[in-house]
Amino acid sequence: xxxxxxxxxxxxxxxxxxxxxxxxxxxxxxxxxxxxxxxxxxxxxxxxxxxxxxxxxxxxxxxxxxxxxxxxxxxxxxxxxxxxxxxxxxxxxxxxxxxxxxxxxxxxxxxxxxxxxxxxxxxxxxxxxxxxxxxxxxxxxxxxxxxxxxxxxxxxxxxxxxxxxxxxxxxxxxxxxxxxxxxxxxxxxxxxxxxxxxxxxxxxxxxxxxxxxxxxxxxxxxxxxxxxxxxxxxxxxxxxxxxxxxxxxxxxxxxxxxxxxxxxxxxxxxxxxxxxxxxxxxxxxxxxxxxxxxxxxxxxxxxxxxxxxxxxxxxxxxxxxxxxxxxxxxxxxxxxxxxxxxxxxxxxxxxxxxxxxxxxxxxxxxxxxxxxxxxxxxxxxxxxxxxxxxxxxxxxxxxxxxxxxxxxxxxxxxxxxxxxxxxxxxxxxxxxxxxxxxxxxxxxxxxxxxxxxxxxxxxxxxxxxxxxxxxxxxxxxxxxxxxxxxxxxxxxxxxxxxxxxxxxxxxxxxxxxxxxxxxxxxxxxxxxxxxxxxxxxxxxxxxxxxxxxxxxxxxxxxxxxxxxxxxxxxxxxxxxxxxxxxxxxxxxxxxxxxxxxxxxxxxxxxxxxxxxxxxxxxxxxxxxxxxxxxxxxxxxxxxxxxxxxxxxxxxxxxxxxxxxxxxxxxxxxxxxxxxxxxxxxxxxxxxxxxxxxxxxxxxxxxxxxxxxxxxx
Ligand code: BDP
Numbered sequence: 001x002x003x004x005x006x007x008x009x010x011x012x013x014x015x016x017x018x019x020x021x022x023x024x025x026x027x028x029x030x031x032x033x034x035x036x037x038x039x040x041x042x043x044x045x046x047x048x049x050x051x052x053x054x055x056x057x058x059x060x061x062x063x064x065x066x067x068x069x070x071x072x073x074x075x076x077x078x079x080x081x082x083x084x085x086x087x088x089x090x091x092x093x094x095x096x097x098x099x100x101x102x103x104x105x106x107x108x109x110x111x112x113x114x115x116x117x118x119x120x121x122x123x124x125x126x127x128x129x130x131x132x133x134x135x136x137x138x139x140x141x142x143x144x145x146x147x148x149x150x151x152x153x154x155x156x157x158x159x160x161x162x163x164x165x166x167x168x169x170x171x172x173x174x175x176x177x178x179x180x181x182x183x184x185x186x187x188x189x190x191x192x193x194x195x196x197x198x199x200x201x202x203x204x205x206x207x208x209x210x211x212x213x214x215x216x217x218x219x220x221x222x223x224x225x226x227x228x229x230x231x232x233x234x235x236x237x238x239x240x241x242x243x244x245x246x247x248x249x250x251x252x253x254x255x256x257x258x259x260x261x262x263x264x265x266x267x268x269x270x271x272x273x274x275x276x277x278x279x280x281x282x283x284x285x286x287x288x289x290x291x292x293x294x295x296x297x298x299x300x301x302x303x304x305x306x307x308x309x310x311x312x313x314x315x316x317x318x319x320x321x322x323x324x325x326x327x328x329x330x331x332x333x334x335x336x337x338x339x340x341x342x343x344x345x346x347x348x349x350x351x352x353x354x355x356x357x358x359x360x361x362x363x364x365x366x367x368x369x370x371x372x373x374x375x376x377x378x379x380x381x382x383x384x385x386x387x388x389x390x391x392x393x394x395x396x397x398x399x400x401x402x403x404x405x406x407x408x409x410x411x412x413x414x415x416x417x418x419x420x421x422x423x424x425x426x427x428x429x430x431x432x433x434x435x436x437x438x439x440x441x442x443x444x445x446x447x448x449x450x451x452x453x454x455x456x457x458x459x460x461x462x463x464x465x466x467x468x469x470x471x472x473x474x475x476x477x478x479x480x481x482x483x484x485x486x487x488x489x490x491x492x493x494x495x496x497x498x499x500x501x502x503x504x505x506x507x508x509x510x511x512x513x514x515x516x517x518x519x520x521x522x523x524x525x526x527x528x529x530x531x532x533x534x535x536x537x538x539x540x541x542x543x544x545x546x547x548x549x550x551x552x553x554x555x556x557x558x559x560x561x562x563x564x565x566x567x568x569x570x571x572x573x574x575x576x577x578x579x580x581x582x583x584x585x586x587x588x589x590x591x592x593x594x595x596x597x598x599x600x601x602x603x604x605x606x607x608x609x610x611x612x613x614x615x616x617x618x619x620x621x622x623x624x625x626x627x628x629x630x631x632x633x634x635x636x637x638x639x640x641x642x643x644x645x646x647x648x649x650x651x652x653x654x655x656x657x658x659x660x661x662x663x664x665x666x667x668x669x670x671x672x673x674x675x676x677x678x679x680x681x682x683x684x685x686x687x688x689x690x691x692x693x694x695x696x697x698x699x700x701x702x703x704x705x706x707x708x709x710x711x712x
Pocket of ligand 1: 221222338
């Protein structure tokens with residue numbers, strides 16, 4: 001019987017010319033071009049006009065045609081002549097676009113304009129830009145509108161990115177493992193490249209271009225020198241060829257000691273003439289292979305990586321040596337400020353500032369300093385990094401971690417749009433009120449030509465790319481925030497949900513609400529009230545607040561929470577490490593005062609008595625326990641919300657998400673129970689009335705071990 005049904009489906013498909021419907025597995029991301037209702041599609045154009053000399057214009061026209069045909073559920077005419085109800089796309093070099101005399105000047109290199117116009121007496125939707133890549137971005141913006149069923153009549157939209165370099169950082173290794181990757185193996189099949197070019201790279205490029213991402217670093221910041229050898233450059237070139245029409249440049253992480261490992265030199269001293277000559281020759285070789293190579297990303301003198309400090313040189317000396325090599329080719333260097341040393345007893349939160357602030361103004365023109373969003377390390381919540389606003393002479397990139405190493409991997413539903421916005425909207429007060437991190441990063445605060453945002457990718461070879469459907473939202477949101485750091489996280493969540501599932505407000509409203517609360521939920525059940533870095537050792541899976549025996553002091557959770565009989569929290573005021581002094585005066589004053597810091601960052605900056613009274617009169621200890629409970633309750637509520645949304649979501653994606661929410665609910669409880677068991681052993685306070693005791697002993701939680709946790 002089942003076989004008969006299957007055969008009928010095939011016959012029907014042949015008759016009606018449609019493929020049998022496959023369950024959606026998430027592969028299509030937010031680029032699902034699903035048919036709209038008859039009413040919604042009534043006004044859609046029916047033809048696409050484009051001149052196709054340029055590869056980028058061609059992919060733009062292809063994408064619009066593909067989307068329009070799928071959304072209309074009817075074939076679309078591709079024309080180079082006059083057509084009724086057409087979409088016309090092109091640059092000022094396209095005569096039909098030029099004839100419209102549109103105001104393109106303000107669009108810059110990558111901006112676009114969408115406008116309803118009359119061409120040859122016909123109503124026409126125009127996508128115009130100065131350069132083909134702008135047309136491509138405009139095409140995706142128009143497609144978004146069509147997918148969401150928004151009207152195309154009377155369009156007059158102008159948009160351009162605020163940030164120049166919008167870059168994914170893949171922490172992908174040459175053996176295809178991914179550091180902190182939770183969605184399978186690397187999509188870069190290094191072994192089979194350059195001959196075998198996975199067509200998936202085109203879909204990767206489409207997805208990235210659709211949100212404006214224009215660069216990708218292919219390999220891990222913990223880099224192997226081999227990625228700079230000729231065979232691996234040929235592989236990177238093959239990827240670059242596929243991404244190029246989509247406006248995406250390829251970059252590589254460079255190992256600082258490559259002149260020794262590959263060049264046979266005795267030193268990698270950045271001021272040594274032979275070392276500089278080696279980098280120059282290497283850059284020349286790269287640009288012969290990849291003519292539009294973007295440049296290097298470097299992790300130096302951090303967590304065991306080699307760097308200029310090994311030769312008593314500054315980070316600027318190091319960055320400038322590589323920058324000089326790529327400068328003649330128009331390349332750039334992104335030099336990471338994520339540095340801390342086990343030999344340095346200074347508060348880890350202060351070390352990057354101490355190291356980098358003095359070299360502000362010493363970097364070459366084509367260097368950007370890439371700073372993690374928070375002062376320590378991608379924690380569920382951190383204050384913004386004190387280097388933002390502190391290095392006005394240097395273009396500063398922000399680096400976010402899209403892959404959720406410290407936020408429940410790919411099995412916890414945590415929407416990062418709210419985290420991105422929290423950092424970007426933070427006010428550094430570097431030049432008075434309104435000096436937000438967003439303005440530092442987009443270059444406007446200090447008038448920089450270069451600007452950039454980086455995101456550590458959460459992409460792998462899982463069918464759904466990101467491990468979970470909701471983690472796709474974090475990739476999406478990263479791109480949208482990189483385009484516009486002032487974006488509204490809620491609007492982006494709603495847009496993503498509408499594109500990924502259905503634009504029906506009865507779905508979008510509750511799901512957006514759920515996403516917007518999800519990050520606070522994770523903060524509550526993992527690291528409430530400004531606590532940080534309490535994850536288990538190495539893989540960072542699950543709780544380990546008791547860990548105190550690691551060789552480096554700042555790898556131990558006890559270093560961060562400092563819980564003792566007297567209280568909990570890290571004193572970063574004048575009586576402690578005085579990290580607050582690294583912030584501009586108004587910010588420093590706020591962070592120095594526990595009554596003004598706010599509960600969210602309280603224990604990041606202050607060591608306080610368990611019995612301290614909080615704003616609502618409860619003790620700190622009771623509040624801490626209640627935060628853990630609140631986190632668990634939020635996840636339970638999310639499960640209920642997702643149950644109610646079942647009618648809107650295809651069964652495979654619904655089921656997948658529901659099962660992951662089950663994992664999250666279990667692990668949120670585990671986090672809560674283990675943390676309370678441990679902190680209670682230190683605070684020796686009773687649990688507040690009505691709260692459940694952890695079901696196991698502290699020793700039981702300590703004994704849990706996960707040798708095969710992913711991403712390590
Ligand atoms: C840490 C990760 C580690 C990375 C490091 C970095 O645990 O795997 O190499 O960040 O950003 O959070 O370099």
